[in-house]
Amino acid sequence: MRLVYEKSRAGRRAGRLPNPDVERVDVPAALRRQAPARLPELAEPDLVRHFTELSTRNFGIDTGFYPLGSCTMKHNPRANERVVNLPGFRDLHPYQEEDGSQGALEVMWRLQEILKEVTGLHEVTLQPAAGSQGELTGLLLIKALLDAAGERQRVEVLAPDTAHGTNPASVTMAGLELVDVKTDERGNVDVADLESKLSDRTAALMLTNPSTLGLFEEGITELTEAVHSAGGYCYYDGANLNAVCGISRPGDMGFDVVHINLHKTFSQPHGGGGPGGGPVAVRDELAPYLPVPVVARAGDRFVFDADRPASIGRVRGFGGPFGVFVRSYAFIRRYGPALREMSEVAVLNANYLMARLREAYDVPYERACMHEFVASARTLKKEQGITALDVAKRLMDYGFHPPTVYFPLVVPEALMIEPTETEAKETLDEFVDAMLAIAEEAKSSPDLLRAAPNSRPVRRLDEVRATKHPVLRYRFDDHPSSE
Ligand SMILES: Cc1ncc(COP(=O)(O)O)c(C=O)c1O
Structure with a gap:
């Protein structure tokens, strides 16, 4: 509590927090807190470890390949x-x-x-x-x-x-x-x-x-x-x-x-x-x-x-x-x-991926692509009941960020893939290997795909529910006495 008070005084000095004395005059007695808030008390190393561990659960372009079509997730030099x-x-x-x-x-x-x-x-x-x-x-x-x-x-x-x-x-x-x-x-x-x-x-x-x-x-x-x-x-x-x-x-x-x-x-x-x-x-x-x-x-x-x-x-x-x-x-x-080389290599990388993935995925248009392309899991769905979403989720088990899925709408079971120009051929090959392995798994062990991701801290979410009912606030019911 002392700490909290000190903090607010320091904040007030810096002009960021309102003065609690002034606030107290405005808050009706019935609404004033009767007991100190039950704030969690932790040693600093525990706090640091907690947030460091949480930060390792994030996936970013600095963590791995991020072929999110339409979003051009380029390396930031x-x-x-x-x-x-x-x-x-x-x-x-x-x-x-x-x-x-x-x-x-x-x-x-x-x-x-x-x-x-x-x-x-x-x-x-x-x-x-x-x-x-x-x-x-x-x-x-x-x-x-x-x-x-x-x-x-x-x-x-x-x-x-x-x-x-x-x-x-x-x-x-x-x-x-x-x-x-x-x-x-x-x-x-x-x-x-x-x-x-x-x-x-x-x-x-x-x-x-x-x-x-x-x-x-x-x-x-x-x-x-x-x-x-x-x-x-x-x-x-x-x-x-x-x-x-x-x-x-x-x-x-x-x-x-x-x-x-x-x-x-x-x-x-x-x-x-x-x-x-x-x-x-x-x-x-x-x-x-x-x-x-x-x-x-x-x-x-x-x-x-x-x-x-x-x-x-x-x-x-x-x-x-x-x-x-x-x-x-x-x-x-x-x-x-040499700026045009940036675009030329982005286009080259996308065409390389597209050519290699044709082996196992549908590519709806018989043309060279530009910096990205749209593949489709249409045949996998028809023959094995495996959807673009299943493929995308399984990619996470292989350590890749999923591509954009179900967009554009004119391609059923769309997987929209964009490598950008900064990825090495080795990385592109690892990604293709994972995609081809997943297409094989769709035949040999489809349940593995339907349950994916199997190795992430969070398993498959109900995405519609998450969008319609986002829980964005601190859950008081975890700490009832702090209400
Ligand atoms: C084709 C296209 N148009 C417009 C946008 C919108 O750009 P922003 O996300 O910066 O609003 C995007 C986003 O990636 C895009 O791919």
Whole structure:
């Protein structure tokens, strides 16, 4: 108890905790605690051991291979951390005035310039803190432009049925309407279906390229031309830029707006939802609507430029996720002109895995893949009753993070696999060996798969229940006297 009191005094001194004397006046007597809380008492080594043991139960990219398709769980080079921890970056206060943060502003400005070059577009906002927020921002820009042009009836956004779930969500949040477009038998957008859905209500096409099937859209310029002729704009979901960076540019393919997932392209895996960065690059026509402020160069100074009267406003506090910018910038500069090798090796690794796994798993499209591919456990399910989920759970027993499963929806029993460029051939081979062994086990000992994971601290969870009834609070019933 003494300890707790001391702690609160120290906290109060630091201005973090409220003053208990003041609080006591406000709390009615009937609600005041009558006895000290029964807090667990432990020796420090026991506490340290407890949390250290818990930390070893986590799986992360630093622990093992993490082929989570669509999430691009890339290695984060330690050099990034050295750079972002330079005192000039680390100790910068968000309210630091421009004169005292010229170096930081210069990094942001240079990153904007690089992203213009990488996307083939004209202006960039760094503000959005994630790909999904970039999507919403980009759609709001298109909406602002259409409103200004007196074309408020253009409310429909066409997106393929393979789109990442954040695409339809962003469309709805932007106050627009989603129109689904079919995928053809080669895994491309069905051009005839797209054309039949274009009209004077079309605001935009929202396309992910390479698609969530891991395929490069074969008729991409045909699509952008069709949408432009119908008076709509073209939005490129650039979350998969890791496959094409330094090789092809959305602007050259006819796109008007692109968001980039900094955390999927320029290192920084973002498991658990953050931190990330979702800058948006636009064609000149959309630049007046960009969120303010934009980092600009004024002679030899760098400034936050808020002089954009038609701006859609701010989408995030301060300058954006600055630590993510510094890591991305450090990563890009270390690659230098060899940046395209990053994408080339990511594509090579994915094709290697796909070719080897064809032996035991269905691969629905007979084409080279890009940085990821979708395999299917369809035949295993039909013949052995073993599902994609069983395969994924069994992989955990082999020490691998499972791939993404059941997405995209157009592939039944989907297993979406993305190795990234930094994995060694030995690691890829170990993963293939595990996948092939699991396909064998599906025939010889299917119950092993149905019960998997068999070796993890937590066995198979009821995932629907966990989502619908999450227990997120400390359980008082474990310590009844502390209530
Ligand atoms: C194709 C695609 N679009 C959009 C997103 C959304 O990005 P974020 O998770 O940063 O919001 C992702 C996420 O990985 C994605 O794969």
